[in-house]
Amino acid sequence: MKYQCCDYLLHEIVFDIFEVKPCCEASMNKESIKLIEKFNGIEFNIEEYLNKRQELLNSFKQGKIPSACKNCPLIEDKEWDEKEIYINRIIVANTPKCSCNCIYCVYTYNNPSNKEYFNKLKPYDIKPILLSLRNQNLIKNNFMLIVGGGECTEFSKGELEWLIYFTSIMKGKIQLLSSGIKYSESISKILKAGEAELIISPDSGTKKTYEKVKKVKAYNNVWNNIAKYIKAVNPMKSSVKIKYIIIPQINDSITEVKSFIKKCKQVHCNDIHIDIEHFWFKDNKDKPIPRRIKELVKLFKKEKAIKISYSAETEYWFKNEEELK
């Protein structure tokens, strides 16, 4: 049956601090869609999750797009294969603790004083939840486990290692998002021996801009750690992506991006990911793309020896433009 829906609702699950969601695409819309609200992580009821998923799916089938999904650019109009219920992307984002302090961080954007609260918040235990999904045969082989923010190198002892172990015994791939401030031997090991992608986002090519964006003094440390991780990579199976989140008026100068590209080359990075700051994007996504952002994308694209990838926001904005082609 052909209808408007998205792959995320069918096959992704996001474990956030207080809720379970089908996607992380909050920057596309003002409100976010939920599968389980007020989630405390103590009891994950698979039946409740599957029922809510089905309820949302039925709305899509009837052409009643939930308000949180209205105008989402990730909606596609096509035949959806629903025969098998399975998850192929799991996002673990239940631990907000992080010693970085990015100006765009979702935890502190509206209220910087939240930092202490989130740093002290005790996360729920994700392990029994993942095991119960596995026991119900809901996780597909080759799934991707994405370990999102806070900061995975600051998880309590053994937590990150357990997620790496779980992914490898399930024959999945792991994607780790890190500030890069703290070096992790476990991350280096999985980059060497497993299937992993590490994403670090310095968002700058100079110390001055790094400190403006991150509000911590760790510029040299981060680039040194990036260099160590890149040295550890087995390029047949793993990669390190260095991310540049374009933040208008903060890091969108040509000279900053040129310095960033230079730093990337110094550490032998061949994988850059471009994103646009999500709060700014939300307010501006229906306006024409600013000339400066087009210029920056062109600058990145000139680097033929470096693989350039784009966030969903960037792709959405540039979908009819030549710059991304």
Ligand code: SF4
């Ligand atoms: S339509 Fe968009 S917002 Fe709604 S579930 Fe899919 S990806 Fe998420």
Ligand code: SF4
């Ligand atoms: S690294 Fe992530 S979790 Fe940490 S402050 Fe930055 S955006 Fe927030």
